[in-house]
Amino acid sequence: LVTYNVIIGGLFKAGLVDEALELKKSMTEKGLDPDRFTYSILIDGFCKNKRSREAKSILGEMYGVGLNPDHVAYTALIDGFMKEGDTEEAFRIKDEMVARGIKLNLISYNAIIHGLCKVGQTEKAKDLLGEMIAAGVRPNTQTYTSLIEGYIRGNNTNEAYEMLVEMKERNLEPTVYTCGAIINGLCRAGDLERANFVLEKMIAGGLKPNVVIYTTLIRSYVQGGKLEEAIDIFKAITKKGILPDVFCYNSLIIGLCSAKRMEEARAYLLEMVERRLKPD
RNA sequence: AGCUUGACGAGUUCUCCU
Numbered sequence: 001l002v003t004y005n006v007i008i009g010g011l012f013k014a015g016l017v018d019e020a021l022e023l024k025k026s027m028t029e030k031g032l033d034p035d036r037f038t039y040s041i042l043i044d045g046f047c048k049n050k051r052s053r054e055a056k057s058i059l060g061e062m063y064g065v066g067l068n069p070d071h072v073a074y075t076a077l078i079d080g081f082m083k084e085g086d087t088e089e090a091f092r093i094k095d096e097m098v099a100r101g102i103k104l105n106l107i108s109y110n111a112i113i114h115g116l117c118k119v120g121q122t123e124k125a126k127d128l129l130g131e132m133i134a135a136g137v138r139p140n141t142q143t144y145t146s147l148i149e150g151y152i153r154g155n156n157t158n159e160a161y162e163m164l165v166e167m168k169e170r171n172l173e174p175t176v177y178t179c180g181a182i183i184n185g186l187c188r189a190g191d192l193e194r195a196n197f198v199l200e201k202m203i204a205g206g207l208k209p210n211v212v213i214y215t216t217l218i219r220s221y222v223q224g225g226k227l228e229e230a231i232d233i234f235k236a237i238t239k240k241g242i243l244p245d246v247f248c249y250n251s252l253i254i255g256l257c258s259a260k261r262m263e264e265a266r267a268y269l270l271e272m273v274e275r276r277l278k279p280d
Numbered sequence: 281a282g283c284u285u286g287a288c289g290a291g292u293u294c295u296c297c298u
Contacts, residue, residue, distance in 0.1 A: 005285045040286040047287090076287040110288040117290095142290050149291070180291030187292095215292040222293095250293040280294080 001027075005037050012045025020045060033065075040073045047080025055080055056093075071097070075108040082115025090115065104135070110143055117150025122159075125150055141167065145178045152185030160185065174202075180213050187220035195220065211237070215248040222255030230255055246277050 004027045011020035024034060024042065034042075039062045046055035055077055062069050074097040081090035090112065094104070104112075109132040116125035125147055129139060144167040151160035160182070164174070174182075179202045186195040195217065199209060214237050221230035234252050238244065244252075249272045256265035272279055 002285045009285070035285095037286050042286095044287060070286095072287045074287085079288060082288095105287095107288045110290080112288090114288065114290060142288075145290055146288095175290090177289090177291050182291090184291060210292095212292045217292090219293065245292090247293040252293095254294070 001032055001035060001038075004032065005035075005041055008038065009041045009045065012041065012048060015049060017045070017049055017051070036062075036067050036070065036073075039067060039069070040076060043069075043073050044076040044080075047076055047083070050080075050084055052077065052080035052084050052086070052089075068100075069102075071102050071105055071108060074102060075104075075111055078108060079111040079115070082111060085119060087115065087119065087121065104132070104137065106132075106137055106140060106143075109137055109139070110146070113143055114146040117146045117153075120150070120154060122147065122150035122154055122156070126159075139170070139172075141172045141175055141178060144172060145175070145181055148178060149181040149185070152181060153188075155189065157185075157189075174205075174207075176202075176207055176210060176213070179207060179209075180216065183213055184216050187216055190220075190224070192217075192220055192224065211242055211245050211248055214242065215245075215251055218248065218255075219251040222251060222258075227255050227259055227261075243275070244272075246272070246280060249277065249279070 004023065008020045008023050011017075011023065020042075024038065027034065039058060042058045043055045046052065046058065059069055059073060059077060062073065074093060078090045078093050078097075081087070081093065094112065097104070109128060113125045113128050116122065116128070129143065129147065132139060144163050147163045148160045151157070151163060167174070179198060183195045183198050186192070186198065199213065199217070202209060214233055218230045218233050221227070221233070230252060234244065234248070249268055253265045253268055256262070256268070269279060
């Protein structure tokens, strides 16, 4: 049974939905009944393949065979609808879950909060933060990072800062992700000065900026027409041993191309191929 | 030394600026 579950999960991850369902059918034919894990894998599998509707019908099937979906099954489904942008349906599932006496945990709340922040409903996400705290579920760094990102994307710097403060009050330390979200927000607001300030702060605080952070800055310099600075960062990080990824190369190449510096752009293209990166 | 069948795992590029 465990073997089947693992393989079904693997097929879903590879996008082979039909094959996964085939395998589920054949296990039933062999007299092996899918268990609660199998069903959660199916639900999550459909969701990850953007087929949350079908995932929901699996939930019905579970009840049909007398298995009670647990918080994992419900959370997977909620996350699926959230990722498809159907927040209404996600909330209906959440209500159903609560009505059946299943409590939301940290992961469930994070899925909802992250989804809301992504679609710009950060205020509603903040309400859920309140709800989870009231329910005795402790938010973690990831919870606050989602909220900070949401506020910063909505140009609500004050609220974003407020979240950062609240996070620290709970003894939660910002991570590279948190700083990345903040730097990205500042860059998009055109405030490179403060973005660099945050960068300094994070280094001073013992966090190591990664390619993602530097790509954010490179892109921002490129957009601001400061191509030389962008190239400098690129060279500096390569020297530090940080390997530029496709995103990073693309950002720089875009800058060079718009400045009609095609020779250099071509050189970077060759360099990325040499590094076994696949230009997209 | 081994994150050991299932859920959030978060931040960065482009698609001619909608």
